[in-house]
Amino acid sequence: MNIVVCIKQILDPEVPARDFRIDSERREAARGSANLVTNIFCENALETALQFRERAGGRITVLSFGSESAEDSLRKALAMKADAAALVINDGHPHPDPFAVARALAAAIRKIGDFDLILVGRESGDWGAGQTGALLAEELGVPCVNFVDHIDSDSDGLRLKRQTDAGWEIFAAKPPVVVTITNDEHNVPRVPKTRDVMMSYRQTLTKWTLDDLDTDAASIRAANSYYEIVDLLIPVKETQCEFIEGDSLESRVENLARRIQEVTDAL
Amino acid sequence: MNDSQATREVFWNITQVWAMYALLVPTLVIAGFGFYRRVRVWKRGLPLDRTDRPIERIRKLITHALAQRRTTRDTSAGIFHTLIYTGFIILTLATTVVFIHQDFGLPIMRGKFYLYFQSFLVDVFGALTIVGILMAAFRRSIQRPKKLVYTDEAAMILAVIFLIAVTGFLVEGWRIAATSDPWGHWSPFGYLIARASGPLMSDETLKQSHAAVWWTHAVLVFGFIAWAPYTKMAHVAFSPFNIYTASLAPVGASLRHIDFDKAETLGVNSLAAFTWKDLADFDACTECGRCTNFCPANTVGKSLSPRDIILDLQLFMRNSERGIQNGNSALRTPHSAFNSPIIGTVEATSPDALWACTTCGACMEACPVFIEQMPKIVDMRRFLVMEEADFPDTMQEAVTSIESRGHPFRGTSLGRMDWAEGLNVQTIDQADDAEVLLWVGCGGALVERNTRVTRATAQLLEKAGVSFAVLGREEKCTGDPARRIGNEFLFQNLAKENSDKLNRHGVKKIITACPHCFNTFRNEYPQFGGNFEVYHHSQYLARLVDEGKLKPEKKSEKKVTFHDPCYLGRHNDEYDAPRQLVKIASRSNPIEMKQSREQSFCCGGGGGMSFIEEPPDKRVNGERARQILETDAERVAVGCPFCMTMLEDGINARKGERDVRVMDVAELLWESVSADVRG
Ligand code: SF4
Ligand code: SF4
Numbered sequence: 001m002n003i004v005v006c007i008k009q010i011l012d013p014e015v016p017a018r019d020f021r022i023d024s025e026r027r028e029a030a031r032g033s034a035n036l037v038t039n040i041f042c043e044n045a046l047e048t049a050l051q052f053r054e055r056a057g058g059r060i061t062v063l064s065f066g067s068e069s070a071e072d073s074l075r076k077a078l079a080m081k082a083d084a085a086a087l088v089i090n091d092g093h094p095h096p097d098p099f100a101v102a103r104a105l106a107a108a109i110r111k112i113g114d115f116d117l118i119l120v121g122r123e124s125g126d127w128g129a130g131q132t133g134a135l136l137a138e139e140l141g142v143p144c145v146n147f148v149d150h151i152d153s154d155s156d157g158l159r160l161k162r163q164t165d166a167g168w169e170i171f172a173a174k175p176p177v178v179v180t181i182t183n184d185e186h187n188v189p190r191v192p193k194t195r196d197v198m199m200s201y202r203q204t205l206t207k208w209t210l211d212d213l214d215t216d217a218a219s220i221r222a223a224n225s226y227y228e229i230v231d232l233l234i235p236v237k238e239t240q241c242e243f244i245e246g247d248s249l250e251s252r253v254e255n256l257a258r259r260i261q262e263v264t265d266a267l
Numbered sequence: 268m269n270d271s272q273a274t275r276e277v278f279w280n281i282t283q284v285w286a287m288y289a290l291l292v293p294t295l296v297i298a299g300f301g302f303y304r305r306v307r308v309w310k311r312g313l314p315l316d317r318t319d320r321p322i323e324r325i326r327k328l329i330t331h332a333l334a335q336r337r338t339t340r341d342t343s344a345g346i347f348h349t350l351i352y353t354g355f356i357i358l359t360l361a362t363t364v365v366f367i368h369q370d371f372g373l374p375i376m377r378g379k380f381y382l383y384f385q386s387f388l389v390d391v392f393g394a395l396t397i398v399g400i401l402m403a404a405f406r407r408s409i410q411r412p413k414k415l416v417y418t419d420e421a422a423m424i425l426a427v428i429f430l431i432a433v434t435g436f437l438v439e440g441w442r443i444a445a446t447s448d449p450w451g452h453w454s455p456f457g458y459l460i461a462r463a464s465g466p467l468m469s470d471e472t473l474k475q476s477h478a479a480v481w482w483t484h485a486v487l488v489f490g491f492i493a494w495a496p497y498t499k500m501a502h503v504a505f506s507p508f509n510i511y512t513a514s515l516a517p518v519g520a521s522l523r524h525i526d527f528d529k530a531e532t533l534g535v536n537s538l539a540a541f542t543w544k545d546l547a548d549f550d551a552c553t554e555c556g557r558c559t560n561f562c563p564a565n566t567v568g569k570s571l572s573p574r575d576i577i578l579d580l581q582l583f584m585r586n587s588e589r590g591i592q593n594g595n596s597a598l599r600t601p602h603s604a605f606n607s608p609i610i611g612t613v614e615a616t617s618p619d620a621l622w623a624c625t626t627c628g629a630c631m632e633a634c635p636v637f638i639e640q641m642p643k644i645v646d647m648r649r650f651l652v653m654e655e656a657d658f659p660d661t662m663q664e665a666v667t668s669i670e671s672r673g674h675p676f677r678g679t680s681l682g683r684m685d686w687a688e689g690l691n692v693q694t695i696d697q698a699d700d701a702e703v704l705l706w707v708g709c710g711g712a713l714v715e716r717n718t719r720v721t722r723a724t725a726q727l728l729e730k731a732g733v734s735f736a737v738l739g740r741e742e743k744c745t746g747d748p749a750r751r752i753g754n755e756f757l758f759q760n761l762a763k764e765n766s767d768k769l770n771r772h773g774v775k776k777i778i779t780a781c782p783h784c785f786n787t788f789r790n791e792y793p794q795f796g797g798n799f800e801v802y803h804h805s806q807y808l809a810r811l812v813d814e815g816k817l818k819p820e821k822k823s824e825k826k827v828t829f830h831d832p833c834y835l836g837r838h839n840d841e842y843d844a845p846r847q848l849v850k851i852a853s854r855s856n857p858i859e860m861k862q863s864r865e866q867s868f869c870c871g872g873g874g875g876m877s878f879i880e881e882p883p884d885k886r887v888n889g890e891r892a893r894q895i896l897e898t899d900a901e902r903v904a905v906g907c908p909f910c911m912t913m914l915e916d917g918i919n920a921r922k923g924e925r926d927v928r929v930m931d932v933a934e935l936l937w938e939s940v941s942a943d944v945r946g
Contacts, residue, residue: 190656
């Protein structure tokens with residue numbers, strides 16, 4: 001079974017609120033002193049793939065479309081014991097929209113060769129659009145199952161499990177299929193062994209530019225074709241504190257009830 | 268008779284003396300083999316140079332092997348050990364005198380020397396040895412302190428040396444009685460026996476009994492010599508050897524460097540991965556139990572016992588030589604046993620125990636023979652972390668956070684410079700001619716309570732007119748927690764990165780309020796090209812006061828006790844500077860807790876342990892808080908961001924008892940220096 005896990009490197013979402021700034025000119029989060037990390041849902045996807053490989057065998061390729069620095073995320077994936085890694089260097093728009101990303105990834109996956117299972121994180125921790133998985137399936141012309149947290153296989157094909165409010169849904173799917181992965185207590189990304197971290201720096205990592213792929217590189221570079229970010233701002237939260245007065249407990253409760261009514265009416 | 272003629276006949280009443288000499292040969296062969304067997308195993312360990320700086324080593328040998336400074340710290344054990352040990356030395360000297368007199372034909376055993384030394388002194392010390400043996404036996408059989416290991420072997424040893432001493436006195440006494448030795452009274456205890464036996468025994472009986480007991484004594488002595496190297500008595504030879512080859516570096520520099528280009532396995536999970544010195548350490552253990560007695564984790568009831576780690580591995584090593592593993596399987600070869608896994612194979616090295624160590628170094632400080640328990644624990648942790656990635660989740664989070672964010676405090680809402688809000692603190696880019704760098708540290712910047720300490724320190728430096736700067740957002744963890752948890756790889760990367768960065772900025776002097784950062788810069792960065800003059804803030808501030816650059820105006824009335832941070836005290840031998848600050852800032856001297864200075868009790872936060880949730884009934888900080896509350900101090904002064912949070916938590920958990928405020932020494936000084944601050 002050939003498995004491709006798509007991963008994205010993002011600005012650390014855990015940067016302290018006070019350090020978080022927006023570059024309003026570029027309409028993006030300012031890098032500041034924050035680090036770049038692998039998007040957590042992508043790591044959940046990789047972990048799910050690794051566990052699946054332990055049970056059913058297969059070969060895992062990790063793939064990223066991003067800047068040169070995304071190599072760090074791919075190396076970490078290799079340290080976690082992915083079999084191969086490929087990076088498509090994005091020399092176009094710094095924030096390509098999900099359509100462009102899906103097109104680039106699809107072209108790279110076709111270049112990698114036969115595939116049975118494509119895993120994608122359910123959304124990224126920076127923009128959080130949650131579109132890439134479905135669009136990628138569309139590009140590749142295969143079905144897509146969303147929000148899965150566990151994958152198994154039997155003689156009929158794959159069993160994909162997802163949690164709903166009412167319980168579990170199990171999908172039977174025949175590869176090839178794109179699956180988006182959400183987090184679960186069982187797919188917490190493993191900490192790689194240091195020995196494997198060291199080895200990961202000696203492994204080869206394939207790098208492509210958009211021109212190496214069989215796709216319309218220019219349109220991907222242009223990106224942002226379907227929507228435009230007009231403005232970006234940090235929501236301002238305001239809290240007001242009000243003391244409810246009254247002579248007795250009863251009157252205070254009454255006043256409180258009246259005040260709640262007023263406030264909710266005003267909303 | 269003239270005293271100058273005083274002497275005695277060696278081998279009086281003994282025929283066939285040759286038999287004794289004949290016995291000597293197998294005795295020495297067996298004993299020699301006993302030692303050779305041990306040394307042969309050590310030689311299988313990895314290489315390590317422990318013969319450099321001979322003068323310092325000899326000095327250490329004199330203080331700790333000859334004068335036994337550490338052994339005598341424990342008063343009850345110290346007394347009996349001194350009695351037996353000096354008796355042992357005096358009696359060995361006496362035997363040597365006999366040997367020189369008789370076998371070398373140099374008649375030195377005569378006259379005053381014979382009377383004062385060979386008769387009187389030897390007799391008295393012989394008696395004191397018996398007192399020592401009885402004390403030891405009393406301790407073992409009646410008092411039974413928890414820290415000792417109770418083996419038949421230990422009891423046998425006491426019994427045998429007791430018999431040797433008693434038969435020695437009988438031989439002496441009966442000789443004095445039978446020969447009516449005119450100088451007999453110079454051996455007071457032998458003389459007593461002579462006087463007591465005289466009326467009861469005929470000359471013939473005396474002679475016969477003397478000969479019989481003489482041979483018994485001789486056989487016991489030889490037997491003991493032959494047997495000793497196979498028992499814990501081997502420490503008579505191993506202890507001095509171990510002290511001579513002990514590490515001369517401070518405790519803070521005791522972790523082994525790993526060369527990642529060469530290392531076959533990362534960390535240690537077999538005897539083969541230890542150095543020869545580690546293996547020698549296992550053999551040198553005297554089973555005294557001091558290390559475990561002082562171990563904070565053990566004190567609060569965790570399974571960690573440094574003594575048992577050493578002794579279990581000693582047994583493991585000895586069994587492995589015979590190809591035995593886990594008690595019974597004799598199928599393995601010595602080779603595979605030497606290479607087979609040790610973590611969790613014996614109880615003492617279970618991961619639970621290994622993950623309880625705060626790396627406080629109390630064990631190393633307590634050990635009379637300078638065994639290095641803590642670095643071995645870290646060696647095994649390294650294996651778990653780097654080869655297996657198998658370690659507690661919360662520690663994993665801390666390590667991952669250091670990896671991706673440069674600090675271990677995942678989820679902090681603070682930034683690197685938030686503490687400086689409203690202060691005029693410059694970063695090194697703004698002030699590249701600054702004289703000193705204030706290294707804030709992750710704790711000092713990202714843990715709310717400690718930001719106040721950083722503020723106080725910066726304000727004091729400013730007030731004293733020190734030209735200083737900080738790295739600001741460029742600052743990253745020194746790697747101490749990563750190293751102590753066992754991720755040496757991450758540590759080395761950080762050490763190189765930070766050393767380069769500091770060198771690039773031309774940093775020469777570093778001040779830090781974190782003893783962990785202090786230790787890392789001082790003892791560990793030089794290996795990575797980071798050579799700086801490093802000060803703990805207490806040292807630097809004390810100096811500023813001495814130089815008159817800071818003028819304390821008020822003295823607090825509050826009674827203060829000081830809690831020694833392990834990484835400042837035991838790891839780097841600085842006990843006085845922080846106390847000096849306490850003294851400057853308050854009316855009275857600091858109150859000392861029961862355990863302080865070298866024997867201070869850890870806060871529980873070192874070695875990555877502050878990133879672990881301890882079970883509520885087994886918290887090291889809880890025990891330390893108890894010790895703090897035991898004094899009548901109203902404040903406890905600290906000098907470490909980890910101690911700060913651990914002790915605050917510990918005291919809060921005992922809130923009902925008494926409220927004691929935890930304050931850093933810099934805060935105390937700031938309070939005393941600045942008129943507008945209230946305590
Ligand atoms: S370093 Fe401290 S916690 Fe660790 S074994 Fe030694 S005494 Fe115990
Ligand atoms: S390791 Fe040292 S302190 Fe611990 S029991 Fe052995 S000799 Fe005593």
